[in-house]
Each structure stands twice: as C-alpha cells, then as structure tokens.
Amino acid sequence: MTTRERIMEAARRLAARHPFDKISFADVAKAAGVHWTAVRRHFGSKQEMRAWLAQQQADSAPSLADTRTRILDAAARVFARLGYAGASLEQVAADAGMTKGAVYWHFSSKSDLFAALCEKNLTQQLQVMPRQAESALNSAAPAQGLARLLQSQFACVEEGQGNPMLFFEFVTASRDPAVGEALRAAYGKIIDGVSGVIAQLQESGAVKRDCDPGALAVLFQALINGLLLGWLIDPDRIRFEQVVPELSRVLWEGLQPSADDATAPV
DSSP states (O other): OOHHHHHHHHHHHHHTTSOGGGOOHHHHHHHHTSOHHHHHHHHOSHHHHHHHHHHHHHHTHHHHHHHHHHHHHHHHHHHHHHHHHHOOHHHHHHHHTOOHHHHHHHOSSHHHHHHHHHHHHHHHHHHHHHHHHHHHHTSSSHHHHHHHHHHHHHHHHHTTOSOHHHHHHHHHGGGSHHHHHHHHHHHHHHHHHHHHHHHHHHHTTSSOSSSOHHHHHHHHHHHHHHHHHHHHHOTTTOOHHHHHHHHHHHHHHHHOOOHHHHHSOO
C-alpha cells in the first residue's frame, strides 16, 4: 500500500468514528503511521482535508444512521436490564458489538444517550397513539375499539418483546436535567397529540363535549402507565385480556356523546 493509500484509508476510518471538524493532520498521521507533513502534502490545507472528510461522512450517512440505531437498540436492552445508574457506555458498546469510541462519536455522555433513547421511544408512541385513538373512538363499536387500542399497548409486553422497565427507568432518571427535559418534552408531545385528536372528535360529535380534552389525554396515558406498573408488580393479578374490556366499557360510558353533543353547533 502506498503512502497516499495509507493516509486516505486512515482518514476514512477516522471519519467513520469522529466528527469531521475534530480530525487533525496529527490524528490522520498517527493512524496512518506517517509524519503529519505527509498528510498535509496529500490534502493541502486543513480546510480542504475537512471538506473531504465531511463529504465522506455525507456519503456514508445511511450507515451512520444504522450505527446510531444499533446503539439505541443496545442501550434499550442494557438500561432495561441494569437500570440507568448501573449501566455504562462500555456495556452499551459491548452489547452493540462496537467500540466505546463509536458510541462516543454519536453520544457525548450516558445522559445524552439515555435522553435520546427516551425521546426515540416516546416519539414512536406519539406517531401511532393519536391515530389509534381516533380509529378506536370513530369505530362502529367504540368500547371494543378502546379495548383493542389498550390491548395493543400491552401485547408486546405480555409476549416478552418489550422492555416494560424502560419507561420507569426514564422516570427514575429524570432527576438528571438532560433526561428530565427530554422526558418532559416527549411526554408533552404525546399528551398534546392525543388531546388534539379528542378535540377533533368532540367537534364532530363522536365524543362527549363537556370534558377537557387535555385532561382526558392525561387520564388515558395515566391509565396505560398505571396498568403497566401493576402488571410489573403482580402479573398474575393484572391480566390484560380480563381487565382491559371492562375498563374500556367504563371509559366509553364516560366519553359517549349524548344526542345534544351530536347536534350542538361547534
């Protein structure tokens, strides 16, 4: 391999692990086993080298995104298993099959990683919850629709596919300012999204109008979280297939619009 090839290969490896604007001539020289002046001779100025590195990172953006996803998936497993206090970035890296440096390339600290994981999980919930709520309450049999919606929230937990402890780790770790801010922002988006759907259903006469949609959204989310906590404490007592239909029936009795709701002007 020529000197130029060694330098270019070393620069590509560094670009895969570090931000382009943090890589110096000396970093590339050390990785390639050459003097830093040889790197400068091949790239020209530092600005030209970093422009080349930035292009390398832009070209590999999908793979970098895949790496970030692998880290977040590994973090979900590690934090759920060991808790926020007991987990480390080294353990996340090992679970993901990566180096600690690769994790640090994407996340500056454990709290930064945990906050990103919190936002990812709650954002995924935000993407489906309002649409599911609208579909359930607009169905021909809303009580059954609510039951299906609630049951879908717990199905993966009962089947062993989810990490039910992860949400409560988010809450416990919210004393960390970065984690707390991320949790409040993501949770607020879920409440706002569900509240907006309920308000639209009230306007259409599909749901009782004399209830505050924000309060109903908080109640609905609290019901899900409370059932999940009860299941974690005593799964034999909290059997979702038995509890959910009855809870859904009671919920719908409180939400069901009257004849006046269906005809009243908005």
